[in-house]
C-alpha cells in the first residue's frame with residue numbers, strides 16, 4: 162500500500178492540442194495551395210486572352226496602315242489631281258487652280274482622318290496647305306523627302322512630334338508623278354498629316370469587354386529607351402513623351418522588345434503589377450502591348466477566396482471549440498472521478514477505522530525496528546495490555562519465547578515477498594501462550610516501511626484440526642486395514658480411495674482405480690440399476706443401497722460381490738463421498754448355482770428313472786407275462802400240436818424281447834461304467850448293410866413302409882476296419898426307431914464318404930420330433946412323450962447307447978427333424994480302409 166499525499170492536477174491534454182494544431186495547419190495549407198493553383202490558372206487564362214486581344218489589335222493596325230498607304234497610292238495615281246497639282250506647281254499664281262486644289266485638299270481632310278493636307282513642290286517647299294494655318298514641314302519629315310522623291314514611293318511615317326508641330330502625328334507622303342507623259346520626275350508631293358487621336362488611338366485603346374484596368378498600347382524602342390506611342394489610360398498626355406529605360410525590370414514594354422510574348426508577373430509604367438501579352442507589329446518598329454492589372458484579374462478569385470477563408474476560419478473555430486469542449490469534458494470527468502475517488506477514499510478510511518476498531522482479528526502496525534506503532538481493540542483484549550503499554554512495545558515481547566529464533570526468518574520472507582502468512586505462537590501479558598495465524602504485509606507510509614500484521618487466535622481451530630486429524634487417522638486405519646473390501650467415490654462416481662482388500666479383490670492397484678468410476682469394473686448388466694440406486698441414495702429415498710452384483714477384474718474374470726453403499730455428507734448435507742463395502746461371494750454364488758444344477762439334474766434323473774422303471778417293468782412284464790402265461794398253458798394236456806407250437810413261438814419271441822431289453826440295460830450300464838470295448842476288425846460294410854436290410858424286409862411288409870439302402874463305396878472298396886457289430890447295432894437301432902415311428906412312407910439308410918469319415922444316415926418320413934424335445938432325445942431314458950411312447954414301446958436307452966458307441970468309434974451323431982414330416986439321424990465314424 163502506498164499513501165500518496167500529492168494532489169493530482171489535471172494534466173494538459175497535449176495530444177488533443179497537437180491534433181487540433183495539426184488539423185488547423187493542414188486546413189490552412191490546403192487553402193493556400195488551392196488559392197495558388199486557382200490564381201495561377203486564372204492568370205494564365207487571362208494572359209491567353211490578352212494574347213488574343215493583342216493579335217486582334219495588330220491585325221486592325223496593320224489593316225489601317227495598309228489602307229492609309231493604299232489611299233496614298235490611289236491619290237498618287239489620280240491623274241486629274243496630279244495634273245492639277247503639277248499645273249499649279251508650274252503656275253502658282255493661278256487663283257482658279259489654287260482654289261480648285263484647295264477644294265480637293267479640303268475634301269481629303271473632311272472625309273478621311275487626315276488633319277492637314279499639304280502640297281509640296283519637289284524641293285519640299287509647301288505650296289499649298291489646308292487648313293491654311295498648319296502649313297509647316299517638321300524636322301521629322303524634311304530629311305525623308307529626298308528619299309521619297311527618289312524612290313517614287315508612298316510612305317507612311319512613324320508617329321512623331323516635332324518642335325514645329327506640337328501634336329503627335331504621322332505623315333502619309335505621296336509622290337506626284339504625271340503618268341500620262343513619259344516623264345517620271347516627281348512633280349511634287351502630297352503630305353497628308355494624320356491625327357492618331359481620331360482613329361488610330363481609339364483603335365488601339367478600344368477594349369472588347371468592360372474592364373477597370375485593361376489597356377492596350379503601342380511602344381517603340383528608341384535607343385536605350387522605350388517610348389510610349391499612344392495616349393495611356395492611366396497617364397494622360399504622355400504620347401511620345403513617356404519613356405522608360407529598356408533595362409527596367411519586369412516592364413512589359415521592355416519585355417516585348419526583348420521578344421517576350423506574355424507574362425503574368427510584370428509591373429507596368431505605373432509600377433502596378435499586371436498580366437500582359439505583347440507582340441511586334443510587322444512592318445513598323447511598334448510593339449503592341451495588352452495588359453490588365455493583376456488585382457482586377459484576381460478580384461473575383463479574391464472574393465471567392467474570402468468565402469473560402471471565412472469557411473476555413475469557421476471550420477478551425479468549430480474544431481477548436483469541439484476540441485475545447487472535449488478537453489473540458491475530460492477535465493470535468495477527471496475531476497468528477499477524482500472527487501468520487503476521494504469520496505471512496507474517505508469511505509474506505511472510515512471503513513478501515515471501523516474494521517480496525519471492531520475487527521475480530523488482531524491488527525498491529527509494526528515499524529522497521531519491530532516496535533508496535535498501532536494496535537486495535539482486539540489486540541489489547543487478546544494480549545491483555547493497555548494501549549499505552551502496547552504502543553512502542555517490541556514484537557518479541559508478544560511472541561512465545563520458543564518461536565523467537567524463527568522470527569528473523571519469517572520477517573525476511575515478508576520483506577522479500579511483500580506479504581506472507583504463517584502460524585506461530587504468541588504470549589499474553591500473563592504469560593499464557595496461544596496459537597496464532599499471522600498474515601503480514603509490508604506497507605509504505607510516507608516513505609517508511611511498516612509491517613501491517615493481522616493475527617487470528619487459532620487455538621480452537623487447532624484443536625478442531627487435531628480432532629479431525631485424529632478421527633481421519635482412525636478412519637484411515639479402519640479403511641486401509643479392514644479385511645473388508647472398501648472403495649470410496651466422489652460425487653461424480655470417480656474412485657477417490659480404495660483399500661488393499663478391494664485392490665486385491667479387483668486386481669487393480671489404487672492408482673489405476675483413481676482414474677476410474679465404478680462403471681469401469683461393474684458388469685454392464687448392473688450399471689443401470691446401480692446408477693438409479695445411487696441417485697435414490699442421494700435423494701435420501703433409501704438410507705443405504707445393498708446389492709449383489711458382478712465385478713469384472715483386471716484379468717477379465719468375473720466375480721460376485723455383496724455390496725453395501727452408504728453416502729457421506731458434509732455439515733450442510735452436501736454429498737461428499739460414496740463408501741462401498743464389498744464382500745467377495747463368488748464361491749458362494751458358484752456353489753449355489755452348482756447346487757441348483759445338481760438338484761435339477763437329480764430331479765430330472767429321478768423323474769427319468771421313475772419313468773424308466775415304470776417303462777422297464779412294463780416292457781419286462783409284457784414278455785414275462787407272455788412267457789409265464791404260455792408256459793403254464795403248455796402244461797395243458799389237451800393242447801393240439803399247432804397250438805403248442807404257437808405257444809412255444811410266443812414264449813420264444815417274448816424271451817427274445819426280454820433279452821433285448823436286458824441287453825440294452827446291460828449295454829448302457831457298460832457304457833456308463835466305461836466297460837465297453839471297441840474291437841476294430843475288417844468288415845465288408847456293403848455286405849453287412851445288405852444283410853441288415855434283408856432282416857427288415859418282413860417288417861417292411863408289416864409296416865407298409867419301404868426301406869432303401871444306398872452304399873457310398875463300390876463293393877470291392879467297402880472292406881473297412883471298424884467295430885462292425887457296433888455299427889450294425891447302431892444302424893439297426895435307428896432303423897428300428899424309424900420303423901416304430903413311421904406309419905407309412907419310406908426309410909432311406911446308407912452312407913457316403915466324407916474325407917476321413919464315413920457318414921451314415923437314417924432318414925424316415927415318420928412323426929418327427931418337436932423342437933423342444935430334439936435336444937434331449939440322446940439323454941438316457943428320455944422319451945418324447947412317456948405316455949404316448951408307450952404305444953411304441955422302448956426304454957429311452959437306444960439313442961444314448963448309439964451316441965456313446967458313435968463317439969467311441971471316433972465320430973459324432975446328430976439329428977434333424979420336423980414334427981409330422983420325418984427325422985434324419987446322421988452319424989460319422991472314422992474311415993479306415995482295410
Ligand code: ADP
Pocket residue numbers: 898899900902925927928929930938943944945946950954955956957958959960961984
Ligand atoms: P426308445 O427305446 O424309447 O425308442 P430311444 O433312445 O431309442 O428310446 O429313443 C428315444 C426317443 O426318441 C423315443 O422314445 C422317441 O420318442 C424318439 N425317437 C427316436 N427315434 C425316432 C424317430 N425315428 N422318429 C420319431 N421319434 C424318434
